[in-house]
Amino acid sequence: MIKTTPKQARRAGFTLVEVLIVVVILGILAATVLPQFTSTNDDARESVLVQDLQTLRSQIQLYKFQHQGKFPANGSTDPDDFRDALLLSSDKNGTTGAVGTKPLGPYLIGSLPPNPYTGGRGVMIVADVPGTTPDETAKDGTEIVGWIYNPATGEIKGNNSGNAANGSKLEAL
Structure with missing residues (x-):
């Protein structure tokens, strides 16, 4: 058995000051690193x-190309017409039917993508996309509106307020 003197026994642990210094250093590191994860x-x-948005815009343009220059839900103010135009099959006149029953489409599989900021898949049909102020509480039936769409021009944007990383408005993306 090894004998220890009282002086040696006291030096075996950490002092309260040493522990506090380590805690302060860890706090400083956490305060420096966590904002980077948020960013x-x-x-x-x-x-x-x-x-x-790139996917939606490209599929809207493909629909227009295949449907005699008409955008999805052309002339309609019903968000369901937009969803049906992209998610179901259709003929060149835009008449929709179950997937596989018409020669064109579907342009998206399953559902519209959720807006990554609001989680909403709903659509707000408007006459002026750039002039429409985002309303992240708006609903399309029971669904939160994720997208703002103009069926006359094919313009679509996210239903988002706030700024992008480069300082531009999210709604302008």
Whole structure:
């Protein structure tokens, strides 16, 4: 057995001051690192929004090309007509039917993508997309509005307020 003197026994642990110094250092590191993770999360949501808008816009243009220059839900103010035009099959006149029963479409599978900021898949039909102020509490039936769409021009944007990483408005993406 090894004998220890009282002086040696006292030096075996950490002092309260040493522990507090370590806690303060860890707190400083956490305060420095955590905002970077928050920024990364915002960047990811913005990236998903840009990707979803590109997908929606390209499918709207494909629909227009295949339907004699008409955009989905052309002449309609019903969000269901927009969803049906993109999610169901249709003929060149825009008449929709179950998937596989018409020669064209579907342009999206399953449902519209959720807006990464609001989680909403709903659509607000408007006459002026750039002039429409986002309302993140708006509903399309029971669904939160994720997208703002003009069937006369084919313009679509996210139903988002706030700024993107580059300082531009999210609604302008």
